[in-house]
Amino acid sequence: MPFDIQLLAPIIAIQLILAVIALIDLARREAYRVAGGKKWPWALGIIFINTLGPIVYFFVGRKD
Amino acid sequence: MTSHPMIRKEFNELVRTYKILIIPIVFIALMITQPITMKMLPDILANSTGLPEGAVIKIPTPSAPEVLSTAISKFSSLGTFVLILIVMGSIAGEKASGVASMVFVKPISRAKYYLAKAITYYTLTIASMLIGMGITAYYTEILFGKLDWTHVWIGTLMYIPNLFLVVTTTLCASSYFNNAVGAGGASLVFNILIFTVPQFLGKFLDMVSPGGLSNAAMMMIQENSTLSQAFITGLPGLAGVFTLNIVFFFMGWYFLERSEI
Numbered sequence: 001m002p003f004d005i006q007l008l009a010p011i012i013a014i015q016l017i018l019a020v021i022a023l024i025d026l027a028r029r030e031a032y033r034v035a036g037g038k039k040w041p042w043a044l045g046i047i048f049i050n051t052l053g054p055i056v057y058f059f060v061g062r063k064d
Numbered sequence: 065m066t067s068h069p070m071i072r073k074e075f076n077e078l079v080r081t082y083k084i085l086i087i088p089i090v091f092i093a094l095m096i097t098q099p100i101t102m103k104m105l106p107d108i109l110a111n112s113t114g115l116p117e118g119a120v121i122k123i124p125t126p127s128a129p130e131v132l133s134t135a136i137s138k139f140s141s142l143g144t145f146v147l148i149l150i151v152m153g154s155i156a157g158e159k160a161s162g163v164a165s166m167v168f169v170k171p172i173s174r175a176k177y178y179l180a181k182a183i184t185y186y187t188l189t190i191a192s193m194l195i196g197m198g199i200t201a202y203y204t205e206i207l208f209g210k211l212d213w214t215h216v217w218i219g220t221l222m223y224i225p226n227l228f229l230v231v232t233t234t235l236c237a238s239s240y241f242n243n244a245v246g247a248g249g250a251s252l253v254f255n256i257l258i259f260t261v262p263q264f265l266g267k268f269l270d271m272v273s274p275g276g277l278s279n280a281a282m283m284m285i286q287e288n289s290t291l292s293q294a295f296i297t298g299l300p301g302l303a304g305v306f307t308l309n310i311v312f313f314f315m316g317w318y319f320l321e322r323s324e325i
Contacts, residue, residue: 007100008100010096010100010199011093011097011100014089014092014093014096018089018093021086051093055086058082058086059149062081
């Protein structure tokens, strides 16, 4: 497949930025302030679900 | 930022919840996928299974303005949803968690509280939309060829009142309901109705509805009419959407003054 990596560069960059912000926020947060009370499922979701994982974490995963 | 303490408080809130980073990024992500999929469409089709042997696919390459205008139409549904998700908790969430009652103990009028929220979210919406559109337009120009930037910016500015309407109605629902999910649901239903129904209700209502305004904005971006022509087409839409904005703004203010906190 003639796959042009430059074409996809912005999407990859956006995905990386979102994932890094979400992971930093998750790392600095105590476990009881995360929905579900456990941190590792959210980390898996943020890393392995493209774009939607970090967004769902930001809107649903954090409890203040 | 500004000197007003309530606006500074809202701004700090945006920074603390990372909303100030997420919203521009999400807007960019929603819009920039369109030029990329349009560019890769022949490849995607060629690699899809189930095509008979020797099928020939010919897709004419769309022009840059066409791609950009489809990007805005793709953005409108998901972008509305994201905006509602962001704004829905702004007042209702603070009422539920007790922050609002702590604020109103101090000598701060409810009008100031409401106005500060509206101003911050409007500013955030404008900035994110301009950033997202600028980056998408730049990328479209690289992939598909020349764009006329005056048309792009004016078209974007004409589209922004629609996003304002989403923010205003969500704030209004948020000051009426006491929990964020109820506010978001009510606002979502209302926005789906106001964006889809008027086009079936006759020519005049279609012209002054938000849908009419986004059509005019897309026409502006497509560059197949002069600036003044496209602007005149959008004028009824602008008037209608601004009226709706003002009505819901004051309605939300009224709900907040009346609600017991």
